[in-house]
Amino acid sequence: MPGRYRSGVQLTVVDHPLARARLSRMRDERTDNAAFRAALRELTQMLVYEATRELAVAEEPIRTPVVPTTGYRLAAPPLIVPVLRAGLGMADTAHGMLPESQMGFVGLARNEETFQPEAYMASLPESLVDRHVFVLDPMLATGGSLVHCCGLLTARGATQITVLCALAAPEGIERLRDSGLPLRVFTASIDEGLNENAYIVPGLGDAGDRQFGAV
Ligand code: URA
Numbered sequence: 001m002p003g004r005y006r007s008g009v010q011l012t013v014v015d016h017p018l019a020r021a022r023l024s025r026m027r028d029e030r031t032d033n034a035a036f037r038a039a040l041r042e043l044t045q046m047l048v049y050e051a052t053r054e055l056a057v058a059e060e061p062i063r064t065p066v067v068p069t070t071g072y073r074l075a076a077p078p079l080i081v082p083v084l085r086a087g088l089g090m091a092d093t094a095h096g097m098l099p100e101s102q103m104g105f106v107g108l109a110r111n112e113e114t115f116q117p118e119a120y121m122a123s124l125p126e127s128l129v130d131r132h133v134f135v136l137d138p139m140l141a142t143g144g145s146l147v148h149c150c151g152l153l154t155a156r157g158a159t160q161i162t163v164l165c166a167l168a169a170p171e172g173i174e175r176l177r178d179s180g181l182p183l184r185v186f187t188a189s190i191d192e193g194l195n196e197n198a199y200i201v202p203g204l205g206d207a208g209d210r211q212f213g214a215v
Contacts, residue, residue, distance in 0.1 A: 009177050010184045014050045019043055019188045023166065027204045036210045037089050040138060040166065043188055044093040047164040051134065051186045052078075052098070077101040078132035078162070083108060083149055084121065086207040087136040090164065094136060101134075106152060108145045117148040129157035138207040140168035140187065141200050143175030150181050162186065166207070169193055169200045 025031050025039040055074055062071035077100040082091040084107035095103060107121035133153050140146060150161050161183050168187040171194050176183055191200050204210060
């Protein structure tokens with residue numbers, strides 16, 4: 001994997017029978033919160049698996065019970081950044097697959113005067129120079145929050161940002177492209193588009209409410 005991504009969005013759709021099955025369970029309105037969280041965790045495994053395919057590995061000498069041989073570990077585990085609240089349901093699974101990774105957190109809320117997303121929390125390392133960052137957010141809808149989040153990361157020097165989302169709307173992908181940010185995006189589906197309330201169609205509803213209940 002190159003040290004920094006080309007500007008623009010590299011999009012990968014993780015279209016796999018198991019991913020389709022998990023996504024269908026998440027879309028189904030009869031799926032309760034617990035089953036939704038379980039399906040999101042399983043889908044996250046598939047997204048992380050694909051998104052880490054080209055991460056650099058370092059060799060290290062190990063011994064099997066039989067002979068010495070060469071072992072491998074990730075050369076530079078990425079920083080994991082779930083976007084609150086919906087990204088929390090992906091965090092533990094991603095961390096389980098990347099146990100050496102550190103985790104940061106970004107919380108975004110809409111400013112009701114400007115209608116723009118604002119960070120109410122950004123728990124991140126001061127410098128992200130030369131660090132891979134994996135951003136977790138199940139829904140790429142308008143793209144406004146993700147552009148804002150990734151802007152916080154690039155302001156700290158990040159040049160290698162990977163966004164993992166369950167679903168994406170074409171409008172959100174376009175917004176990320178327009179931002180000029182150097183991003184890789186892994187999603188299990190590109191849906192039809194957004195409705196008048198900025199929900200993804202057919203989508204799965206509100207990913208936070210579906211996981212944690214409407215509070
Ligand atoms: N956020 C969600 O949780 N669902 C959508 O459909 C769009 C944004």
